[in-house]
Amino acid sequence: MKARVIMVASCKGGVGKTTVTANLALSLAKLGRRTLMVDCDFGMRCLDLVCGLSDKVTYDVCDCILRGISPERAAVRDPRSPSLWFIAGPYRYGGGIDGEGFRSFLETASEELSLDYIIVDTHGGEGVxxxxxxxxxxxxLVISTHQEASIRAAEETAKRISELGSAETRLIINSYDVKAARRGRLPGVLELIDRTRVRLIGIVPRDDSMLERQVTGSLAASDGRSRSGKAFANVARRLDGESVPLSVE
Ligand SMILES: Nc1ncnc2c1ncn2[C@@H]1O[C@H](COP(=O)(O)OP(=O)(O)O)[C@@H](O)[C@H]1O
Ligand SMILES: [Mg+2]
Structure with a gap:
């Protein structure tokens, strides 16, 4: 398969998986990389909402894998970039998808849309x-905030991923509150790396505009000047092989 498949994971909900998926995908597309976002949070889909694309969705992942709809037909072009597409998750999932079916879906999507990246948003629990x-x-990409429960979940997530496949794991610290870390009120970057034992690829600052953005479907990565927008752009460039200095501001 030509496309690189990036999975966004944490077995805890609410740490920012969907936010990271949407913003990283847009950041990669802005680098000119042909990128597809796939919502694999079956039953609780919300990537379409975060991206503001709900009205444009006709088909979902299950239609592609179980009902013969081609990924090219199911993919919605994101109006923010000519290199960005989206395939929704199903509202309800009654089973029937196996690893081989999912692999073949990714391969067909990669080929039909000539993709460089496929970013897969996943569910918070032990879902299929x-x-x-x-x-x-x-x-x-293992997502963790610096809340205790999220750090523990990140450690567990990385362990499960290594049991299930050969994927490399990288840590994204999301919603990072630099002031709280400096005052010692919340664990800092080094403690997070030590505790999760996952190599760091980026830090996304806490950005209180995120909540509002989820309502309007606007993405921080659209705005190259915001701190979180810049952080997503940096992670995208690192993923794409560039060497970009880490910023904790
Ligand atoms: N960097 C951030 N700063 C502030 N709030 C954030 C940040 N990232 C995500 N959020 C907020 O956290 C909540 C959960 O994010 P979401 O991406 O839906 O998490 P998950 O997919 O892991 O359940 C949302 O309300 C989102 O707007
Ligand atoms: Mg989510």
Whole structure:
């Protein structure tokens, strides 16, 4: 398969998986990389909402894998970039997708849309999505905030990914509150790396405009001047092989 498959994971909900998926995908597309976002949070889909694309969705992942709709037909072009597409997750999932079916869906999508990247948003728990995505991913981004429960979940997530497949894991610290870390109120970057034992690829600052953005479907990565927008752009460039200095501001 030509496209690199990136899985976005944490077995805890609410840490920012969907936010990271949408913003990283747009950042990669802005680098000119042909990128597809796939919502694999079956039953709880919300990537379409975060991207503001709900009205444009006709088909979902299950239509592609179980009902013969081609990924090219199911993919919605994101109006923000000519290099960005989106395939929704199903509202309800009654089973029936196996690892081989999912792999073949990714391969067909990669070929039909000539993709460079496929970013797969996953579910927070031990859902089937996790075991479909992990063996097919080239790289798994483990998302953690610096809240205790999220750090523990990141450690567990990285362990499960390595049990399920050969994906490399990288840590994204999301919603980072630099002031709280400096005052010692919340664990800092080094403690997070030590505790999760995952190599760091980026830090996304806490950005209180995110909540509002989820309502309007606007993405921080659209705005190259915001701190979180810049952080997503930096992670995208690192994923794409550039050497970009880490910023903690
Ligand atoms: N960097 C951030 N700063 C502030 N809020 C954030 C940030 N990233 C995500 N959020 C907010 O956290 C909530 C959960 O994010 P979401 O991406 O839906 O998490 P998950 O997909 O892991 O359940 C959302 O309300 C989102 O707007
Ligand atoms: Mg989510």
């Amino acid at each position: 999505e996790f075991s479909l995505a992990a063996p097919n991913a080239d790289i798994a």
